[in-house]
Amino acid sequence: MTATKTEGFATETLELAAVMKALGHPARVAIMQLLIERQACVCGSIVDALPLSQATVSQHLAALKEAGLIQGNIDGPKVCYCIDQTNWQKARDMVKQFWDTNTCCSSPC
Amino acid sequence: MTATKTEGFATETLELAAVMKALGHPARVAIMQLLIERQACVCGSIVDALPLSQATVSQHLAALKEAGLIQGNIDGPKVCYCIDQTNWQKARDMVKQFWDTNTCCSSPC
DNA sequence: TTCCTTTATCGTATAATTGCGATATAATTG
């Protein structure tokens, strides 16, 4: 111990948790909001938009890339980031199903 | 340092990240899935359904409660948990807006 | 080539998370 235990959980559960975890930090949410708004964005502009150092932003970008939510394309000395549409829609579907499978309305306890 | 920096982020960003973080663990996703399916559930049943110890499950329940996503009602010696409908719908709306404000379709990088 | 710009990675310090046994707390039962 003590890393997160994964045995005994459904694949669907693990995948959803992984997406949520990747988005469970203000910097990473802000990066996604920026990429949604601007479609694509060079790393330096992302750094400028966040209240964190270049090194820290680079780490968060790596985390989002590792989770498959964004892509980075090298453009000369710069790197242009954008949303990975395929995985982003996949995540959207998972999240949608999670919230829409609804208990609906009553608070039974 | 080094706790998460919160200054310089929009309230909306912080709130969304907080929800995502609360759901960023397989056990907590599994608990929510269980509560969605069964409407309400006694703590002991949740413990039985997860591959974790009673102490650990209790911690995860406390985290979800702290995030406002669930409520616990004392029922004799037992505690009955259910989803906090108000905050759950609020979270749903935030998430919906996040994913639906869409870049749509093209991968520009 | 040398210098500058841009980004990633390294090293490190600190904090938070995860997990569980042990124990405390509270209600119920006999």
Added chain:
DNA sequence: CAATTATATCGCAATTATACGATAAAGGAA
């Protein structure tokens, strides 16, 4: 009251996350 059941909390160890300065790597410009 004593014993049992059900949860929460404590204490601890191990792991992971966060943040940033310093440095490396890679490309473009002079």
